[in-house]
Amino acid sequence: xxxxxxxxxxxxxxxxxxxxxxxxxxxxxxxxxxxxxxxxxxxxxxxxxxxxxxxxxxxxxxxxxxxxxxxxxxxxxxxxxxxxxxxxxxxxxxxxxxxxxxxxxxxxxxxxxxxxxxxxxxxxxxxxxxxxxxxxxxxxxxxxxxxxxxxxxxxxxxxxxxxxxxxxxxxxxxxxxxxxxxxxxxxxxxxxx
Amino acid sequence: xxxxxxxxxxxxxxxxxxxxxxxxxxxxxxxxxxxxxxxxxxxxxxxxxxxxxxxxxxxxxxxxxxxxxxxxxxxxxxxxxxxxxxxxxxxxxxxxxxxxxxxxxxxxxxxxxxxxxxxxxxxxxxxxxxxxxxxxxxxxxxxxxxxxxxxxxxxxxxxxxxxxxxxxxxxxxxxxxxxxxxxxxxxxxxxxx
Numbered sequence: 001x002x003x004x005x006x007x008x009x010x011x012x013x014x015x016x017x018x019x020x021x022x023x024x025x026x027x028x029x030x031x032x033x034x035x036x037x038x039x040x041x042x043x044x045x046x047x048x049x050x051x052x053x054x055x056x057x058x059x060x061x062x063x064x065x066x067x068x069x070x071x072x073x074x075x076x077x078x079x080x081x082x083x084x085x086x087x088x089x090x091x092x093x094x095x096x097x098x099x100x101x102x103x104x105x106x107x108x109x110x111x112x113x114x115x116x117x118x119x120x121x122x123x124x125x126x127x128x129x130x131x132x133x134x135x136x137x138x139x140x141x142x143x144x145x146x147x148x149x150x151x152x153x154x155x156x157x158x159x160x161x162x163x164x165x166x167x168x169x170x171x172x173x174x175x176x177x178x179x180x181x182x183x184x185x186x187x188x189x190x191x192x193x
Numbered sequence: 194x195x196x197x198x199x200x201x202x203x204x205x206x207x208x209x210x211x212x213x214x215x216x217x218x219x220x221x222x223x224x225x226x227x228x229x230x231x232x233x234x235x236x237x238x239x240x241x242x243x244x245x246x247x248x249x250x251x252x253x254x255x256x257x258x259x260x261x262x263x264x265x266x267x268x269x270x271x272x273x274x275x276x277x278x279x280x281x282x283x284x285x286x287x288x289x290x291x292x293x294x295x296x297x298x299x300x301x302x303x304x305x306x307x308x309x310x311x312x313x314x315x316x317x318x319x320x321x322x323x324x325x326x327x328x329x330x331x332x333x334x335x336x337x338x339x340x341x342x343x344x345x346x347x348x349x350x351x352x353x354x355x356x357x358x359x360x361x362x363x364x365x366x367x368x369x370x371x372x373x374x375x376x377x378x379x380x381x382x383x384x385x386x
Contacts, residue, residue, distance in 0.1 A: 029306040030269045032262045058252035059271070063259045069225045076223045078252070113222040 003037055004153065004175045005190050016183045018156065026153065027060035027125055038175065039067030042123065042151040045173045049148040051121045053077055053114070055140065057096075057107055057132055064153060065123040072121070077114065079107040079136060092142045094135035107135045109143075116144030127152040127174060130161025137170070154178065157191050196230055197346065197368045198383050209376045211349065219346065220253035220318055231368065232260030235316065235344040238366045242341040244314045246270055246307070248333065250289075250300055250325055257346060258316040265314070270307065272300040272329060285335045287328035300328045302336075309337030320345040320367060323354025330363070347371065350384050 001009065013021040025031040051072045056065035057079040069076035082105065090111045097104050114120070122136050133150060140147050147170055155162050155174035165172050177191035194202065206214040218224040244265045249258035250272040262269035275298065283304045290297050307313070315329050326343060333340050340363055348355050348367035358365050370384035 023303060024305065028270065028273065028303055030259065030262070030271070032259060032267075032269060035259065036263070059255060059273070062252060062255040063269070066223065066225060066228065066256045066259050069223070070229070074225075076225060076256070077221065078223070080221065080252070110216060110221055112217065 001190065002041075002175065003034075004041075007031075007034060008154065008176055008178075008190075009188060012188060014181045014183045014186050014188060018158070018181065020154065020156075020178065020181060020188070022154065030063050035063050035067045038064055038153060039069075039071045041175060042068045042121070042173070043071035046121055046149045046151065046171075049121065049171075050119050051148055052117065052119045053145075054121050054123055055079070055109075055114070055136055056123045057081070057136060060126075061124045064125060068121065068123050068151065075113075077109060079109045079139065081105045081107055092139040094138040094142075096135035097129070097131045107132070107139070109139050111143070114140065114143035114145050118143065118145035119148045120145050121148055122150045123152075124150075125153045127155040127161045127165070127172075128159045130159075130164045133161065133165055137165075137168070149173065151175075194383065195368065196227075197234075200224075200227060201347065201369055201371075201383075202381060205381060207374045207376045207379050207381060211351070211374065213347065213349075213371065213374060213381070215347065223256050228256050228260045231257055231346060232262075232264045234368060235261045235314070235366070236264035239314055239342045239344065239364075242314065242364075243312050244341055245310065245312045246314075246338075247316055248272070248302075248307070248313050248329055249316045250274070250329060253319075254317045257318060261314065261316050261344065268306075270302060272302045272332065274298045274300055285332040287331040287335075289328035290322070290324045300325070300332070302332050304336070307333065307336035307338050311336065311338035312341045313338050314341055315343045316345075317343075318346045320348040320354045320358070320365075321352045323352075323357045326354065326358055330358075330361070342366065344368075 054069040054076045091108045149171040152174040155177045157177040157179045180189040247262040247269045342364040345367040348370040350370040350372045373382040
């Protein structure tokens with residue numbers, strides 16, 4: 001097991017409905033030393049890519065994306081979930097569905113911050129059905145930028161998202177892939193990578 | 194002028210309705226080196242406080258709070274804006290109004306992550322009417338924790354929030370306080386600190 005799988009095993013809590021709670025260290029309370037280690041690991045896995053920008057989506061992707069961007073020495077851009085009066089009318093838009101919140105949102109990135117020269121590393125905390133990632137990929141393509149890779153902290157391997165994204169031919173790295181989890185026993189089964 | 198005021202002067206854009214756009218470096222695209230410098234500056238200003246946790250609110254506070262928490266070597270907790278099925282029913286709740294989005298939200302922190310032993314540094318990107326901060330203070334108090342200080346990146350000094358918070362007797366540090374801005378000329382007037 002790698003450092004992340006060990007932490008999920010230790011502090012993750014399985015709830016009914018295939019919900020994995022990692023809110024004590026990843027997406028509500030954040031263990032900053034772990035975030036830094038995740039950032040370094042993404043840098044190691046995409047070290048051969050000439051990344052110019054890290055792209056994520058608010059809110060829980062932001063912390064991880066910050067530390068990944070720091071390793072690459074590039075800016076981080078986060079897509080916003082609703083149209084704010086502080087955003088330019090000049091935006092890229094994609095529609096995404098949230099597994100957690102069971103609703104649809106537009107995600108928005110200002111055109112100023114992505115362009116055809118950008119080589120993008122997309123970062124997010126979870127990959128389930130892949131809708132958020134497909135939205136971020138669509139926005140990157142609309143900007144004419146290339147998606148050099150996608151770094152995910154936890155992939156739910158029993159949902160379709162990972163397969164959909166890999167079928168697109170994108171280099172996807174998930175630090176932990178969960179093939180099964182049992183809310184009664186609390187057992188989490190990781191995919192051998 | 195300090196490093197932040199210089200950056201606001203250089204890259205901030207004043208829009209009608211007292212809107213200051215800093216989305217090229219602070220709250221949409223993030224300049225990570227600047228985030229780190231902000232984190233170090235908050236640590237310097239609250240170095241005498243025995244901080245156990247950094248508290249912020251999603252989404253644009255998260256990046257800054259991460260780097261502040263890193264300097265103090267403590268976890269970061271971010272309040273969430275709506276009730277998620279991934280959150281415990283055991284939460285602290287406060288209602289806050291958003292100046293930017295012109296709506297009201299409940300903000301929520303799981304009871305697990307704040308307790309009576311915590312000495313909290315609250316971090317946020319903007320201070321305008323102070324509603325978000327009052328919500329975070331209310332949540333801290335509900336947990337029995339002490340608010341050791343509040344660190345703000347940009348305070349709109351012409352709005353009431355700063356005065357309200359200072360009148361509460363909380364140690365508030367704003368890295369830049371804007372006393373006036375003019376959308377026609379683009380001139381930003383900083384308060385001497």
